[in-house]
Amino acid sequence: MILNHKLGRTGLRKLLLIAMVLTFPACATLWSDQEKAPPTDASGSDAPRDRSQQRVRIFITGVKGEMRQAVSGSLELKGLMSRSDASDALVRRVHGRAPAQMRKALQPFGYYHAKVQSTLELDQGTWMARFTVDPGVPTTVSEVSLEVDGPGGEDKAVKQALAEFAPAVDAQLDHRIYEASKARIEDALAERGFLDAEILRKRVAVTLADHSARVDLKFASGSRFAFGPTSYQGAQLPDEVLSGYLPYEQGKPYRLDRLVELQQRLLDSDYFSEVEVIADKPNAVGELVPIVVKVSPAKRSVYTGGVSFGTDSGVGVLGGMTRRWVNQSGHQFSSRAELSQRLNSLSGQYLIPLRASDRESIGISAGYRDEETDTSTQKVSTLQISRIRENDKGLFAYGLAAQIGDFVAGEIPGSSTLFYPEVRWTRRLADDFLSPRQGWSLSLEARGAPGGLGDAGFAQMRAEAKLLRPQGERNRWFARLALGALWTDDFEKMPPELRFYAGGDRSLRGFAYQTLGPPNALGNVGGGHYLAVGTFEYEKHLFGDFGLAGFVDAGNAFNVGDFELAVGVGAGLRWRSPVGLVRVDLAHPVAGDGSGIRLHLTIGPEL
Numbered sequence: 001m002i003l004n005h006k007l008g009r010t011g012l013r014k015l016l017l018i019a020m021v022l023t024f025p026a027c028a029t030l031w032s033d034q035e036k037a038p039p040t041d042a043s044g045s046d047a048p049r050d051r052s053q054q055r056v057r058i059f060i061t062g063v064k065g066e067m068r069q070a071v072s073g074s075l076e077l078k079g080l081m082s083r084s085d086a087s088d089a090l091v092r093r094v095h096g097r098a099p100a101q102m103r104k105a106l107q108p109f110g111y112y113h114a115k116v117q118s119t120l121e122l123d124q125g126t127w128m129a130r131f132t133v134d135p136g137v138p139t140t141v142s143e144v145s146l147e148v149d150g151p152g153g154e155d156k157a158v159k160q161a162l163a164e165f166a167p168a169v170d171a172q173l174d175h176r177i178y179e180a181s182k183a184r185i186e187d188a189l190a191e192r193g194f195l196d197a198e199i200l201r202k203r204v205a206v207t208l209a210d211h212s213a214r215v216d217l218k219f220a221s222g223s224r225f226a227f228g229p230t231s232y233q234g235a236q237l238p239d240e241v242l243s244g245y246l247p248y249e250q251g252k253p254y255r256l257d258r259l260v261e262l263q264q265r266l267l268d269s270d271y272f273s274e275v276e277v278i279a280d281k282p283n284a285v286g287e288l289v290p291i292v293v294k295v296s297p298a299k300r301s302v303y304t305g306g307v308s309f310g311t312d313s314g315v316g317v318l319g320g321m322t323r324r325w326v327n328q329s330g331h332q333f334s335s336r337a338e339l340s341q342r343l344n345s346l347s348g349q350y351l352i353p354l355r356a357s358d359r360e361s362i363g364i365s366a367g368y369r370d371e372e373t374d375t376s377t378q379k380v381s382t383l384q385i386s387r388i389r390e391n392d393k394g395l396f397a398y399g400l401a402a403q404i405g406d407f408v409a410g411e412i413p414g415s416s417t418l419f420y421p422e423v424r425w426t427r428r429l430a431d432d433f434l435s436p437r438q439g440w441s442l443s444l445e446a447r448g449a450p451g452g453l454g455d456a457g458f459a460q461m462r463a464e465a466k467l468l469r470p471q472g473e474r475n476r477w478f479a480r481l482a483l484g485a486l487w488t489d490d491f492e493k494m495p496p497e498l499r500f501y502a503g504g505d506r507s508l509r510g511f512a513y514q515t516l517g518p519p520n521a522l523g524n525v526g527g528g529h530y531l532a533v534g535t536f537e538y539e540k541h542l543f544g545d546f547g548l549a550g551f552v553d554a555g556n557a558f559n560v561g562d563f564e565l566a567v568g569v570g571a572g573l574r575w576r577s578p579v580g581l582v583r584v585d586l587a588h589p590v591a592g593d594g595s596g597i598r599l600h601l602t603i604g605p606e607l
Contacts, residue, residue, distance in 0.1 A: 054126050056081045056091060062133035067109055074105035077129060091127050095120045102133060110173035111135040112208055139173040142212040148185070152194040152221025161188040173213045178204060182217060189221055193254030195282055195289070196222035225254045228280075228288030236297045237271060241330045244355025245269065254279075254289050265359060266295065268390075270324050270332070273298040300324055308340060311600045312373075312504050312513035316340020329353075344370040351388075360389045363397070369497070373514045375525040376496040380405030384422075394427030394442075401447065407495045410519070410526030416493040418454040422447035430468070430607050435576045437476060441466045441607040451489055458488035460498060462531075466607050474541035478606050482507075482555075484531035491529070499527025500557040502566065503594075505602050507533055508553040509587035510568025511594045517557035528557035539574055547574040551585070556592065566592025572600075580604050 056077060063071060072078070077094050080086045099116035106114045113136035121128045146165055152158050165181045167173055182202065189197040201218040227248050232239055245265045248258045259277045266275045274296040282289050305319035320336040335348040347367035354360040363386045370379045386399030404417045423446050430439025443464045451457030464482045471477050484500050491499075496514075503511035520526030533555030539547045554567045570587030585600040 053084060054081055055083050055086050056127045056129055059128070059130045060133065061131070063106075063135060067106060067135070070105040070109070071102040071131075071133060074101045076101060088122070088127075092120065095127075095129055098129070098131065102131065106133075106135055108175040109135075110139045110175070110213075111137075112139055112206060113137055113211070137211050139206060139211045139213050141167045141169055141171055141173055141215060143214040144169055145214075145216045145218075146185075147218040148189075148221055149200070149219065150194070150197075150221035151224055152189050152192070152197060152219070155188075155192050155194075155221075155224075157192050158185065158188045158194075158221070161185045167215075173204070173206070175204065178215065185217075185219065189219065191256035193224040193226070193289075194221040195225050195254070198222070223287055225282055225287045225289050226251050227254055227258075228282075228290040230291040230293060233292065233294045234297070235272075235293075235295050237325065237330050238328060241328070241353075241355070242266070242293070244353065245359070251288075259291065262291075262293070266293070268359065269330075269353070271298060271330065272296060298324055308338065309601065310340070310343075310505070311598075311602075313338075313343040314341025316343070326350075342372045359391060360387065362386070363388050363399075371496075373496075373501075374512050375501065375514055375517070376407065376409040376527070378405060378407035378496050380407065380495055380497060386422075394425055396423075396425045398423040403495065403497075405495060409496050409499065410524035411522055412492065412520055412524075412526060414492055414495070416455040416495060418449065418456065418458075418493075418495075418498075420447050420449035420453065420458070428607055430605070434580045434605060436468055436605055436607055438470050439468050439607050448487075456488055456490035456493035458486065458494065458498070460484070460486045468606055471538070475547075476539050478535070478537040478539070480533075480535040480606075482531060482533045486529045488529075494527070496527060500529065500531035501525070501527055502531065502533055502555060502557045505600045508555065508566055508568050508592075509551070509570055509585055509600050510553065510589040510598055511566060511592065512598070515594070516566050516592065518559045518562050528562075529559050531555070531557045532563075545576040547576075548572075549574055549583075549585075551587075553587070554591075564592065566594070568592075568594070570597075577603075581606065 058072070058075065058077060058081065060068060060072060075098055077098050080091055080094060095118070099118055102116050103114045115134040115136060117132040119130045144165065146162050147153070148158060148162065161184045164184070166177050186197065186199075198220050199217070200220050201216055203216045205214045205216070207213070227250050229250055230243070230246060232242055235242060245262065247261045247265065248255070259279060263275050263277045266272055272295040276294040278292040278294065280290040280292050300323065302322045302324070303320070306317070308316045308318045316339050318336070318338040320334065323333040325331065326333050330353050332351040332353070333348070335346075337346045338344065345368065347365065349363055349365040352362040354362065363384070365384045365386075367382050368380070369382075371377065380403060382401060382403045384399060384401040386397045388395065388397045390396075399422065400419070401422050402417075402419050406413070406415045408414070424444065426441070426443040428439070428441040430436035443462075445462040446460070448459030449457060462482075462484045464480070466478070466480045468478050469476060486494065486498065486500060488494055500517065501514035502508050502516035504513035508516060515525060517525045517528045533553070535551060535553045537549050537551035539549040541547045549572045550570075551572070552567065552569045554565060556564055556566045558564065566589065568587045568589045570585055572583055572585030575582040580603055583600070583602045585602070586597055587600060588597050589595065
């Protein structure tokens with residue numbers, strides 16, 4: 001049993017369901033869910049586009065949607081539409097069988113008393129077949145009996161599938177819904193480890209006289225299987241390293257969702273380009289399911305480079321290198337460098353994975369940043385040691401950091417050495433990674449140290465929330481809120497990176513990067529203790545991958561009792577490129593210390 005095989009099995013079921021839609025006996029009071037039927041006409045069209053050569057044309061009224069497709073697809077007469085050699089006698093004979101075929105096609109929808117009126121007329125060599133369908137009174141479910149014998153009947157997921165069974169009592173009988181519900185119970189049993197489950201009884205008894213039906217289903221779950229040993233094939237790392245990614249223990253009850261989670265964890269590790277998880281043939285002794293993991297190693301080293309341009313940083317070049325595994329313990333290393341007009345930076349990170357259930361690792365990172373803005377310059381080195389955990393609840397990291405460097409903020413020079421613990425958490429949920437249509441993200445950061453640990457005691461918190469929602473079929477809107485607070489006993493010792501500024505691509509468009517904030521003793525922007533910035537943007541689809549957006553940004557960096565609202569408005573072009581969303585914005589300040597129209601270029605998703 002291959003993990004990905006479930007999709008194939010479900011697809012096969014759907015094909016069988018479509019096949020069964022058209023094959024129920026017209027007069028029987030007991031319907032068997034194992035009967036078969038001819039396929040429906042997927043297009044729903046009754047005639048080819050070129051009608052000049054048609055032998056038969058078909059017109060159907062009285063039913064729509066899936067019911068119309070079913071009755072149309074059931075007609076043997078459709079096979080004669082383009083057969084110029086079909087004799088008149090053959091057309092009449094096949095037409096005479098059409099009403100019975102159409103009535104039979106409606107039975108899976110719960111209509112066992114359908115009436116079909118038909119006419120057949122010859123018009124200049126083409127037979128005109130017209131059908132008026134009256135589905136009649138639908139059959140309703142009068143009784144539902146569901147049973148699961150064995151321990152599977154007490155399983156939470158199986159109980160849920162039973163509770164959601166449809167059609168329920170007093171609902172219209174629909175054999176397609178019945179089949180789907182039956183399949184969900186079977187899937188729930190299999191996914192929860194009841195691999196020997198079987199159906200003891202399956203019956204839908206239709207009483208034509210009173211338009212009612214009784215549903216009777218009984219399953220035997222059998223014993224629940226457990227996880228057996230896990231083996232790996234094709235891996236470049238030893239089994240003891242990969243075993244740290246297992247979301248289950250040998251001997252614990254088997255669950256298919258655990259195998260899906262294992263596959264995702266191994267893909268997220270970045271060690272492999274392909275991962276296939278196979279539940280092998282169960283071992284009759286002890287009812288264990290051996291697990292086989294087949295992997296293909298990813299490229300070990302990845303190099304990147306290119307020319308960069310940012311409205312805030314200017315023109316430059318950048319490059320990077322990632323070593324997906326450094327040694328047989330699975331350690332990883334990455335580095336990045338950027339040289340541009342206003343920013344020169346170099347950073348590297350070394351990750352040591354921990355054998356834990358939540359993809360934990362120890363990260364050691366170092367960096368150097370030489371940055372110049374309109375209001376500050378800084379040359380700062382940082383060192384961080386963090387414990388990182390990533391799971392479906394987001395990325396959580398905590399650790400210790402050190403920062404040392406010289407800076408000038410608002411023309412006031414400074415220098416500091418700071419040591420502090422920090423914690424951060426981020427979570428993102430979107431329907432598409434590169435070009436989301438809807439989703440949200442939330443990030444929280446906190447850091448600080450008491451006086452005496454470095455040159456100054458401080459505490460800082462940052463929070464940012466983003467929300468993206470569709471508006472109609474092709475349009476969407478985006479909202480963002482960023483908040484921050486800094487408490488310190490010596491503000492002049494805080495480097496620009498720890499102070500709050502506003503303005504720039506990802507803050508208040510219409511204002512230059514980090515040019516907004518409260519004035520210092522010299523009357524220049526020197527950064528603030530607090531930050532509050534919000535954005536609302538509406539995007540209208542134009543054509544293809546292009547859209548037009550209008551936006552408003554508002555807020556500022558400030559100190560207590562010294563808040564001045566800054567507002568920028570503008571419009572921009574949106575292009576969903578192969579590498580992500582490209583945003584080109586023109587923004588103009590309407591409130592605050594700014595003037596003129598500014599151009600902003602940003603690449604990457606909003607979330």
